[in-house]
Structure formats: C-alpha cells, structure tokens
Amino acid sequence: MTCGEVQELIDDYVDGALTGPELHEVELHIASCAACREEERQLRALIARASALPREKAPPRDLWPGIAARLGEHGDARARWSGTRRVLFSRPMGLAAAAAVALALLSVLVGRPTGQATPPSPTGSIETVSTKGTPAPVLAAETDYVRATGQLMDALSARRSGLSPETVKAVDDNLKTIDDALRQIRVALDKDPGNRQLTKMLASTHQKKLDLLLRLLKLTSQI
Amino acid sequence: MVAVGSLTLTDSTAYNPKVLPLPRDEDRRTREWERVRAAQNGDLVAFEELYRDNVGRVHSVCFRMAGDAALAEELTQDVFVRAWQKLSSFRGDSAFSTWLHPLTINVALSERRSGRRRLARVMHTDDLTPFERPGRPAGPEAALDLERALNILPDGAMAVFVLHDVEGYKHEEIGELIGVATGTSKAQLHRARRLLREALQS
Numbered sequence: 054m055t056c057g058e059v060q061e062l063i064d065d066y067v068d069g070a071l072t073g074p075e076l077h078e079v080e081l082h083i084a085s086c087a088a089c090r091e092e093e094r095q096l097r098a099l100i101a102r103a104s105a106l107p108r109e110k111a112p113p114r115d116l117w118p119g120i121a122a123r124l125g126e127h128g129d130a131r132a133r134w135s136g137t138r139r140v141l142f143s144r145p146m147g148l149a150a151a152a153a154v155a156l157a158l159l160s161v162l163v164g165r166p167t168g169q170a171t172p173p174s175p176t177g178s179i180e181t182v183s184t185k186g187t188p189a190p191v192l193a194a195e196t197d198y199v200r201a202t203g204q205l206m207d208a209l210s211a212r213r214s215g216l217s218p219e220t221v222k223a224v225d226d227n228l229k230t231i232d233d234a235l236r237q238i239r240v241a242l243d244k245d246p247g248n249r250q251l252t253k254m255l256a257s258t259h260q261k262k263l264d265l266l267l268r269l270l271k272l273t274s275q276i
Numbered sequence: 277m278v279a280v281g282s283l284t285l286t287d288s289t290a291y292n293p294k295v296l297p298l299p300r301d302e303d304r305r306t307r308e309w310e311r312v313r314a315a316q317n318g319d320l321v322a323f324e325e326l327y328r329d330n331v332g333r334v335h336s337v338c339f340r341m342a343g344d345a346a347l348a349e350e351l352t353q354d355v356f357v358r359a360w361q362k363l364s365s366f367r368g369d370s371a372f373s374t375w376l377h378p379l380t381i382n383v384a385l386s387e388r389r390s391g392r393r394r395l396a397r398v399m400h401t402d403d404l405t406p407f408e409r410p411g412r413p414a415g416p417e418a419a420l421d422l423e424r425a426l427n428i429l430p431d432g433a434m435a436v437f438v439l440h441d442v443e444g445y446k447h448e449e450i451g452e453l454i455g456v457a458t459g460t461s462k463a464q465l466h467r468a469r470r471l472l473r474e475a476l477q478s
Contacts, residue, residue: 055442064462064465064466064469065462072445095473095477096469096473097421099441099472099473100441100469101478102328103422103437103441104441104442104444106334106336106340106422106442107336107422108336109330109336110332110335110336110339110445111332112331112334112335112348112349112352113345113349114349115354115358116327116331116353117324117327117328117331117333117343117347119340119353120327120353120356120357120360121320121324123353123357124320124357161334242459
C-alpha cells in the first residue's frame with residue numbers, strides 16, 4: 054500500500070472503521086512509514102482535542118427574556134392557569150395586562166389579596182410613581198406593578214438569609230440597574246406622555262424586575 | 277409523611293414500588309415529560325424550565341457552528357422559538373434534549389446556508405492572528421484555539437466535523453441529519469481535519 058492509498062483510508066483507520074485486509078495493510082504501512090505515522094499521530098491528537106471540548110457552554114447572558122418576548126410577539130404563548138403556576142406572557146403584552154398578570158401571580162405565590170397594598174421594601178423597589186402627565190391607564194397599571202413588586206420584595210426579604218452573599222449582591226445590583234432604567238424611562242415619559250414605545254419599554258422593564266423577583270422566590274423556595 | 281416529587285412516602289412504608297421514589301434518571305425523565313406536556317398545552321413557565329435545562333447544550337452547538345458569540349445567542353433563541361412552535365410533534369419517544377439536538381443543528385445550518393448574517397462572521401473570521409503565533413498552547417487555551425479554528429472551515433466540512441468529532445454522531449446519522457450521502461460526510465470530515473491541522477500548526 055502506498056502513502057497516497059493510506060491517506061485515503063487514514064480517517065477510517067483512526068475512527069476504528071477499517072476491518073479485514075485493509076486494516077492489516079494500513080497497519081503494516083504505518084509501522085514502516087514515519088510520515089504516515091506522524092499523520093496518524095496528528096489526527097488522533099486533533100480528534101482527542103475535539104472530543105474533549107465541553108458539551109455545554111452557557112450563554113454569557115440570560116436569553117430567556119428575548120425568547121419569551123418573541124413568543125409573545127408571535128402570539129405563540131397562550132396565557133393560562135396551570136395548577137398553581139401562571140404563564141407570564143400573553144399577547145399583546147401591554148402594561149395593564151402585564152400588571153394584572155403580576156397581581157394575579159402574587160395572589161398565588163405570596164398568598165395576599167391583590168387589592169391590599171403593602172408598602173414596598175426600601176431596597177430595590179420603586180417607592181413612588183410619577184403622576185406628571187402620565188395617562189391614567191398607564192399610571193394605574195404602573196401602580197399595580199409597584200405594589201406587586203413591593204409585595205414580592207417583602208416576601209423575599211424574610212428569605213434572603215438563605216441566599217449566599219454573592220447571590221444577594223447580584224440580585225441587588227440587578228435590581229438597582231432595573232430601577233435606574235425605570236427612572237430614566239419615567240423621566241422620558243413625563244416629557245412625552247403619549248409615546249407608545251416608552252410605555253412598552255416601561256412595561257418590559259417592570260416585567261424584567263418581576264421575572265427577577267419571581268426567579269429568586271422560586272430559588273428561595275427550593276433552599 | 278414525606279413528599280418526594282409527585283410521590284408520597286409514609287412512615288410505615290417498608291417496601292412498596294408504587295410509592296418508592298423512581299430511580300434518578302427515570303425521575304428526571306418523568307419531570308421533563310411533565311414539563312413538555314405542560315408546555316405543549318401552552319405553559320410558558322414549563323417551557324422556560326426546559327429552556328434552562330437545555331440552553332447550555334444548544335448554545336454550545338450554536339456557538340461552534342456560528343463562530344460568533346452574538347450570532348450564537350441569536351441562533352440559540354431561534355432554536356427555542358422553533359422548538360416551541362414544533363413542540364406538538366414531540367411524542368416523548370426520546371429525551372427532550374435528543375429531540376432538540378437535530379433541531380439545533382438544522383437551525384444553525386440553515387443560518388450558515390442562508391448567509392443572512394454572514395458579514396459579521398466574515399469580519400470575525402478574517403482575524404487569523406491567533407493562528408499565527410508560534411507554539412501551541414495546551415489545556416483550555418488549546419480548546420479555544422480549536423473552536424476559533426472551526427471558523428475557517430467551509431460550511432459542510434465544519435458541520436460534519438462538529439457532528440462527528442465533537443458531538444459523536446456516526447456518518448450514517450450525519451447523512452440523515454443534514455441530507456448528504458455517507459461518502460460525502462466522510463469526504464467532508466477528511467477535508468475538515470486536514471484544514472484544521474494546517475490551521476493549528478501554522
């Protein structure tokens with residue numbers, strides 16, 4: 054067998070797919086040919102490196118909010134009750150609808166009547182809602198949201214001791230970022246109260262905060 | 277009385293297969309199937325749990341086949357949107373991850389074939405400086421080099437290499453998955469390995 058013929062079979066050889074006379078001839082050639090031996094060594098090294106690559110590689114950021122938003126946009130997500138769980142998205146995901154979902158969810162998870170307001174926790178929640186020029190439906194929905202997140206923060210405050218300091222810090226940092234964004238959007242809405250894009254951003258940012266708190270609530274429930 | 281998943285153990289339980297916990301793998305499959313059924317009925321929370329269980333695997337394949345971090349994220353999202361849309365076709369004959377894997381490959385391959393977002397990838401892969409430095413690193417850096425080197429491969433060769441040498445598929449399975457003959461798959465693998473060895477040695 055020549056080097057050229059071995060080259061044509063060498064992948065099957067290193068993959069263990071050769072049998073019978075072909076296998077024997079390739080083995081004989083490689084035993085006597087330094088160049089083909091080196092070729093075999095390099096191939097095996099490459100295959101070993103490839104098979105050692107990690108099978109899992111988490112994305113650097115959480116992709117779920119984007120996926121959920123796309124499912125909501127396409128009308129693929131059908132809001133419904135499932136035992137004690139509640140689907141978070143429905144179409145269209147307006148601020149009022151989202152706030153209603155948030156309050157319904159709270160009544161299940163926290164067990165408080167949705168009509169009772171609870172003062173929000175001082176950390177990581179919006180304490181006041183601007184009324185300057187804000188359309189009444191948006192204002193009402195946002196008030197519900199603030200109440201919902203406040204109640205969740207209260208429910209979580211008693212469970213924070215079960216979380217690692219790193220987790221608590223990460224949550225606080227995230228909440229601060231979200232709250233900063235909410236303030237900026239609200240300032241922009243004060244200047245342009247009819248801006249639907251800003252209203253949508255306000256809804257999605259509130260939803261992000263709610264998602265974060267709900268995830269944390271789930272986490273603390275599992276500890 | 278102790279609740280174990282959806283089962284219940286009582287203090288008087290000595291041995292009763294109806295109430296003892298299932299083996300771990302089977303229990304996991306059962307929970308997964310419950311989530312799938314719930315998601316098939318529109319439960320997005322259940323689908324999010326399936327996403328969280330599988331996103332690492334999906335993203336790793338997308339990252340290798342896309343060769344670009346931002347594109348890999350986009351493809352990963354595409355995979356789960358497609359999975360949601362096709363979820364009714366999943367009958368539970370295999371693990372959800374097994375059903376999801378070909379879907380992931382096809383989404384990633386469709387992207388490569390469409391060339392829709394190719395510009396970003398071309399710009400990314402034009403930077404071959406990592407392959408020009410003398411001496412090859414070992415350990416995690418070597419893995420990183422290999423992952424970057426995948427970007428220089430033509431689409432077909434890259435897909436077959438990832439499926440065969442990284443994911444462990446056989447040529448016959450690859451043929452069915454991406455619609456090529458077994459001989460074509462072998463030829464593409466040979467080409468991919470040769471190009472990769474050249475790139476990693478340069």
